[in-house]
Amino acid sequence: MTENKLNILLAEDDLNLGFLLVEFLESHGVQVKLFRDGEAAIEGFKVGSFNFCILDVMLPKVDGFSIAKMIKAFNADIPIVFLTARGMKEDKMKGYTIGADDYITKPFDEDELWCKIVAISKRSDVHEDEKVVNIGRYVFDYVNLSLDFEGRIKRLTSREAEVLLMLCKAKKNVVRREEILTALWGENDYFAGRSLDVFISKLRKYFAQDPNVNIENVIKVGYILNC
Numbered sequence: 001m002t003e004n005k006l007n008i009l010l011a012e013d014d015l016n017l018g019f020l021l022v023e024f025l026e027s028h029g030v031q032v033k034l035f036r037d038g039e040a041a042i043e044g045f046k047v048g049s050f051n052f053c054i055l056d057v058m059l060p061k062v063d064g065f066s067i068a069k070m071i072k073a074f075n076a077d078i079p080i081v082f083l084t085a086r087g088m089k090e091d092k093m094k095g096y097t098i099g100a101d102d103y104i105t106k107p108f109d110e111d112e113l114w115c116k117i118v119a120i121s122k123r124s125d126v127h128e129d130e131k132v133v134n135i136g137r138y139v140f141d142y143v144n145l146s147l148d149f150e151g152r153i154k155r156l157t158s159r160e161a162e163v164l165l166m167l168c169k170a171k172k173n174v175v176r177r178e179e180i181l182t183a184l185w186g187e188n189d190y191f192a193g194r195s196l197d198v199f200i201s202k203l204r205k206y207f208a209q210d211p212n213v214n215i216e217n218v219i220k221v222g223y224i225l226n227c
Contacts, residue, residue, distance in 0.1 A: 006030040006121060009050040011041040011067060012083070013059050021054075024110050025117075038062025042070060050078070052121065057084040057091065065098060072099045079120045083108065115186040122183050133168045136213035136227040140164060149209050156206075159184065163199050167215065167225035176222040 008025060010032055012018040018034045025032045033048065035041035039061040045053075053071060055064035068080050079101045084091070087105035095103045101120045104113060133140045139148040145161050147154040156164070162184050166175055177196065178188045185192040200215060200223060207213040216224040 006052050006117070007048070007050050008032045008117075009035065009041060009045055009048065009053045011035045011038065011053070011055045011059055011064060013037060013056060021110075025114070028114060036060075038064065038067050041067050045071060045074075052117065053078060053080045054083050055080060057082055057086045057095075065094060068095070068098045068100065081113075081116065081120070083113070112186060115182060119183045119186050135168065135225070136207070136210040138207065138210060138213065140168065147206055154206055160199055160202060163196070164203055164225075167203075167223060171225050171227065174218050174222045174224050179222070 008030055010018065010021060010025075012021065012034065013036050015036065018036065022032045022034050033044060033050070035044050037060040041055070041059070042062060044050075045067075053068070055067055057064040059067070064082060064084065068082075071078055071080060076099065080099065082095045082100050082103045083106065084104075085106045092103045102116050104116070131141065131143050133142070137149060140146075140161075141148070142161050142165050145156045145158065147156055147164075163180060166180055166183065169175075177193065181188040181192050181196060185195065200217075204215050207215070210227075213225075213227040216226055218224060
């Protein structure tokens, strides 16, 4: 599901904001359908072929949380982003518990929203033949967040698995730092860069049992997974 194949369901009762978002997202080459209340969004989802959802929480008739529960019950793999004025911790926790991929509070930056949509869509775009990958004497299972070394399994965090998957897709080729940061963090700044350094360091330790596997640092450019 690359970003130019996205068909987005947008549930937003603020008509002005809704039209602005539709125009902005369509300028990036994706399809967007706007629904102004929760009931219409649910009916639209049932008859449409949406593969990404952006939901306000405070909607007429049916709230965004209820819509998300219905969507996840139908297809747990469809990415959902909440875009709402409700910024309380309890609301965010509820959104993530339902299965949201992100929770963005208004006001927001449109470009930042687009970066997050691209990052989430890339994470979701995992083909069957990429879910289990041999890396030297290791077996990497992206879906189950595991790294198996001769029967000894190391559980990975979601972010560790995401970074490793990007390296695997470009095996023996450079993956640029800014590409990883933009795809997984949604931004390329100092703090995100330091976080990436930590994840690369951890991954190198996980592969210590096989000297033929290494993550090469290409100074000021990126990384290469050699195996």
